[in-house]
Amino acid sequence: MAFADNGGVRLYWKLEGAAGKPVLLLLNSIGTDMSLWDRAAPHLLPQFRLLRMDTRGHGASDAPPDDYSLETLARDAQVVMDAAGVERACVCGLSLGGMIAMTLALQAPRRIEALILACTSPQMDKALWTQRVETVRTQGLAAIVDGAMARFFSEGFVSHHPEVTDTARAGLLAMNPCGYAACGAAIRDMDLIGRISAIQAPTLVIHGRQDISTPYAGHADQLLARIEGAQAAALDAAHLACVEAPTAFAGAIRGFVSGLAEQATGEAAETLFEAGLKVRRKVLGDAWVDRSLSSRTPFNADFQAMITRYAWQEIWGRPGLDHRTRRLIVIAITTALGRWEEFRLHVRAGLEQGGFTEDELKEVLMQSAIYAGVPAANTAFAEAAAVIRGLEAETPNSG
Template structure:
């Protein structure tokens, strides 16, 4: 495991990707480690060589007791860059990682080519952090885990992705209390707001629509007002876009750091357009689960489906969504593609894409032209789903 020595601590890092691609340093939020970026890595590695770092106090890095300061954490990053042989790089940081990125740009401008400030702030409430540090020192990170998870993820995403939420909580509970408290002190004592006009170079501010910790109002807007020339992207996400909106975040970072009308940008544009259609038809919860389950092995296949099926086909003007949905049901039932059939039955009925009567007529037609066994199975599968959907509806 690669470690860099910095101010009495060992800092864990991981360098991945093709050597001929531009380097992007990825910094995690407090309460997480470099695995925060896992869901975004397939997309990022298509364009960048990435250097992930476990911030002091988290993950595999040392968690010395005492209070940390931003300049110390920024020094940890430069020590890692030295160990990895990287002179200058773009920095993308989430929450605490964004604060470190600002300190890096101010204290070590020669090492920073651009910064992406993701769901972060330069004006956190010191009293809140003083109380939180005291709570962690008294009761460990488990004492704040449930409240932290509510800030990390939106309720809908957490409910639709229980394994992701549980993993995030486990990692937080496993974190050293003294490491969390030390990093919390850096947030509590942060003093960068008055220095922000001194940041030179490209800056992207990323805010989340459902972020309750560092929303655009009161946080992102102050960064945009203070940093000369900063650009802004607003994502459909809560506080941790690498988990909740990895594809959209990757698109934003690629657009910011690799502008230009190349083939990669064109593919990303088609992907983002297809993703909107996919969400409209299937719903956010299913799409978020699908994106969270991507791996380096299947990511390109998933991207191809999104670009071709969901953008090039579902956006064609010749048929409306209802007709397309019903065609998909007839075809998948005829071919016995029951997983896809169930997906589209559930999405269509739950999202008002068609009625139960529409579904019945399609299955009657399918039974005649594809065979009674196909129709029989389709009716059974659909009836089971209807019962599930009815059971999920709130009662008055």
Template sequence: MAFTEVPGASLYWKRDGRDNAPALVLLNSIGTDMDLWDPVLPLLRDSFALLRIDTRGHGASRAEPGDWSLSLLAADVLAVTEAAGFERFSLAGVSLGGMIGMELALQQPRRLEQLALICTSATMDPAAWNDRVVIVRSEGMAAIADLAMGRFLSEAFGTANPGVYETVRRHLLAMDAEGYAGCGAAIRDMNLADRLGAIACPTVIVTGTRDTSTPFEGHGEHLVARIPGAVHCPLGTAHLAPLEAPEALAGVLTSLLKD
């Protein structure tokens, strides 16, 4: 584990897995940290050299307040991969992590081997996200916790796994509101939809059949249609696929990204 200093932030990261194996970067969603990947790690360690990063303003990563951009968040990832010694790598990102992955693939095509976009989108409602940024900054994380949790995990999973549900909710409530707002601004202002055709690396689109935030209809379908050669893999999960379907997700990543 280590910290990498970048302008305006200190980024926390961990390396795991097998040295000299294919490199795989794992990025979290907004409102979570690298622990999102905990259920999947044991299933990936033998196949990859793994790098997890707490997104700016999330988990142990600290940052100066502000409205951030996907370009800035992609630069953060690039700085950490260089510090970790990853010259070329594949990337799997959930939600915001997938958006950052798309931006990075567009900006640094020679660095990306393959891309896994998990429960994510290139088009979100800017007005809704602006409202969320304003609410979080004025009222704190509790003001959006019920909304977020209703999308993070399906009702059936939460009922069957109350400990996981409560842990995710507790971490969400405890996170820095400015960190959430800064990343929310990046989602609000992202400019990906018209650029997807320039993503050159092999890409898999993972959508959740119970995901109400970025379902296939209106979100995943556009990624599949616009990213050249993209492969679609639906899973029986809500928005946080690494928690709700770790075995299925690990199977997708191992089969499609290992070679």
């Protein structure tokens, strides 16, 4: 068993999945341990490496008796990430886990790749949680277990999956009431509603249509309104949505994170395209590039984007050779291969843009005659002469 230590408090954690995949840190609801994710894990492992932990006061982690804060629980998560060798992760928290995840995103934003807030809220009824903490401390968990189960699962799920719900009930009754009450105090004292607008991580808010503990109104809607750019996913489930609808829950996370990766790829491609376009304009001239761009169609647009990114940014943008040398290399290669359309383009652009002189062009074609053959050079001289005559005809007062 793997434990991390935060100020003398042992925290149980487990890392599973293929090395090299992005890490998804999973943070539990109050009253559950890391087994909360057992039904969703098989659907997440194809895309992620899963880092699970038992929240302080739960499962195999220590349960010191004093009240906990969300800040302490978020620091616990950082300690576990450190112990697992994880610098950055996508973080998914359900209920209390979502509150911890939000606090972690505010406490250590650089460690968050993306945030998934499931069946959670930035504000809860303080009086309700004050009473619940007091009840657990004076009467034990048996006094609240029926209400917790009614909030955790929908009636239909309880009817069809007693093996799951009875296990969850037994787990809640077996846990340390001090740990439950101390985490309940963290919920009671939560102060996130005025702070979460500072969260910068890409965020997905998952809510259950049958969730009576943190319903959409007053909870998920507050997250969506206050976290810029947050996306929403609604599942047909009650509070423990990852248990009740594991496939849909995992699908929402996978789709969200994949979308972020595609967006990042698209943004990077756009940056490369713009950089390549600058080089392309410098070498070929604005007029030719504008004509080329205006002739794009749905059929050839991807090809045009590709050559702008790779040919013009990746190759022409390399620092090893200046543009004059690259132009002359292109002239020699297109002569050797008989690529006359490309040959004419680069002869015209080179002479028009001052990329090389006619004498330098002649020397390249003479060299090509030796290594590419006299017939190729003969055609090249004829093609180049036609381009030169065209440029002279376009020059004012040329005659």
